[in-house]
Amino acid sequence: MAVSLYGPEDARQTVCVYLEHNAGRLEDVSLGLISKALELTSGSDWRVCGLILGDDTRKPAQEALARGLGEVISIQHEIMTRFDVSAFTRACFEVILQEKPAVFILGATPDGRDLAGRLAVRLRTGLNADCTDLRLNLETGQLISEVSGFGGGVIALLESPAHRPQMSTVRPGVFEQQFVRPVKSGVIRQIDVSLSRSDLQSELLERSVGERLDLSKSQVLICGGRGMHGEFVQLNALAEQLGGEVGATRPPVDEGYIERERQIGQTGVVCRPKLAVTCGISGAFHFVVGIQEADTVVAINIDPQAEIFNYCDYGVVADAHQVIPALIEALARESHSSHA
Numbered sequence: 517m518a519v520s521l522y523g524p525e526d527a528r529q530t531v532c533v534y535l536e537h538n539a540g541r542l543e544d545v546s547l548g549l550i551s552k553a554l555e556l557t558s559g560s561d562w563r564v565c566g567l568i569l570g571d572d573t574r575k576p577a578q579e580a581l582a583r584g585l586g587e588v589i590s591i592q593h594e595i596m597t598r599f600d601v602s603a604f605t606r607a608c609f610e611v612i613l614q615e616k617p618a619v620f621i622l623g624a625t626p627d628g629r630d631l632a633g634r635l636a637v638r639l640r641t642g643l644n645a646d647c648t649d650l651r652l653n654l655e656t657g658q659l660i661s662e663v664s665g666f667g668g669g670v671i672a673l674l675e676s677p678a679h680r681p682q683m684s685t686v687r688p689g690v691f692e693q694q695f696v697r698p699v700k701s702g703v704i705r706q707i708d709v710s711l712s713r714s715d716l717q718s719e720l721l722e723r724s725v726g727e728r729l730d731l732s733k734s735q736v737l738i739c740g741g742r743g744m745h746g747e748f749v750q751l752n753a754l755a756e757q758l759g760g761e762v763g764a765t766r767p768p769v770d771e772g773y774i775e776r777e778r779q780i781g782q783t784g785v786v787c788r789p790k791l792a793v794t795c796g797i798s799g800a801f802h803f804v805v806g807i808q809e810a811d812t813v814v815a816i817n818i819d820p821q822a823e824i825f826n827y828c829d830y831g832v833v834a835d836a837h838q839v840i841p842a843l844i845e846a847l848a849r850e851s852h853s854s855h856a
C-alpha cells in the first residue's frame with residue numbers, strides 16, 4: 517500500500533476547502549462546501565480554511581470570509597489567469613504539504629475533478645469521488661465519505677484511516693448553502709509559491725462561452741422520463757407557464773429527445789427546486805438523487821406500483837399525456853380569471 521506524504525499523526529485538525537471562482541465570484545459548489553465544512557466542525561477546535569488560486573483572488577476570497585470562513589489561503593500569481601491543471605496542482609501540492617490539513621474537499625466540477633485526481637496521486641493519498649454526503653468524526657479525525665455504489669443499489673461509507681489528507685469531491689448541488697455570520701477576525705493569508713510560465717502545460721488560443729443552462733438554480737422543474745415517449749412539447753409549455761425549466765431522466769437524453777445538459781440525477785444535475793413535477797418517470801435511484809431535496813415533488817405515472825410514488829408528496833396515477841394538457845388548461849384558466 518502506498519504511504520501518503522504525511523499521515524494522521526502529522527495532520528492538523530483542519531478542513532481545507534478548495535474554492536473555485538469565476539468572474540470575481542465563488543462558484544455555488546464552493547459555497548456549499550464551505551457550509552458543509554463549517555457544519556462538520558461546528559463547536560469544535562477544528563479549523564476550516566479555504567484555498568483559492570488565481571491572478572486576482574481578492575473579491576472571491578472576501579466573499580468566502582463573508583460566508584463564515586475564518587481564514588482563506590490565497591495564491592495569487594500572474595500566470596494563473598485561468599485553470600491549468602499542471603500549475604494548479606503544483607501550487608496546491610506546496611500549500612497542502614505546508615499546511616497538512618486532515619481533510620481537503622473539492623467540488624466535482626471538471627476543474628475540481630482534474631485537480632483532485634492529480635493531487636491525490638502526487639500526495640499518495642486516496643480520493644473519494646462524487647460523494648453524496650460527508651461526515652467527520654471530530655475525535656478520531658476520520659472523514660466518512662458517502663458514495664453510491666453498484667449502480668445506486670448500495671450506499672458505501674468510505675474511510676481512509678492511514679492516509680492524509682483525506683480527499684473527497686462532491687457534486688454541485690449536493691450541499692445547501694447556509695448563510696452564517698461572518699467571522700470578525702477572518703483573514704486572507706497570501707502564500708507565495710514558485711511558479712513560472714513553464715509550469716503551464718496548456719495555452720489558451722480562443723475562449724468561446726456558450727449560454728449555459730444551470731438547472732440547479734431553477735425553482736420549478738418539470739421532468740420527463742421514458743413514459744413521455746419523446747413528447748416534450750407539453751412539458752415545455754407547462755414549464756414556461758410556471759416559470760421553470762424542463763429536465764429529464766437519462767433514457768430520453770440517450771434517445772436524443774432532449775439535450776444532455778437537462779439530465780437530472782447522479783450523472784446529471786443535482787437540483788433543489790421548490791417544485792419538481794415528474795412525468796412518466798419510474799423513480800430509479802439514479803434519478804431520484806437529483807430531485808430528492810426538492811421542497812415538493814409531484815409524480816405522474818400510469819403505474820400505481822411505480823417506485824417514484826415512494827418519493828413524492830403528491831402522486832397522480834394517470835396517463836401523463838392526458839394530465840399535462842389538462843393542467844396547462846387549468847393554469848391558463850386560473851391565470852385568466854385572476855387577471856380579469
Ligand SMILES: Cc1cc2nc3c(=O)[nH]c(=O)nc-3n(C[C@H](O)[C@H](O)[C@H](O)COP(=O)(O)OP(=O)(O)OC[C@H]3O[C@@H](n4cnc5c(N)ncnc54)[C@H](O)[C@@H]3O)c2cc1C
Pocket residue numbers: 667740741742743744764765766767768779780781782783784785795796797798799800801802803816817818819822834835836837
Ligand atoms: C451508473 C448509472 C448512472 C445513471 N445516472 C442516471 C442519471 O443521472 N439520471 C437518470 O435519470 N438516470 C440515470 N441512470 C439510469 C437509471 O438507472 C434509470 O434507468 C432511469 O432513471 C430510468 O428512467 P425513466 O424513469 O425515464 O424510465 P423507466 O424506468 O423506463 O420508467 C418509465 C416510467 O414511465 C411510466 N409511464 C409509461 N407511460 C406513461 C404514461 N403515458 N404516463 C405516465 N407514466 C407513464 C412507466 O410506468 C414507468 O414507470 C443511470 C444508470 C446507471 C447504471
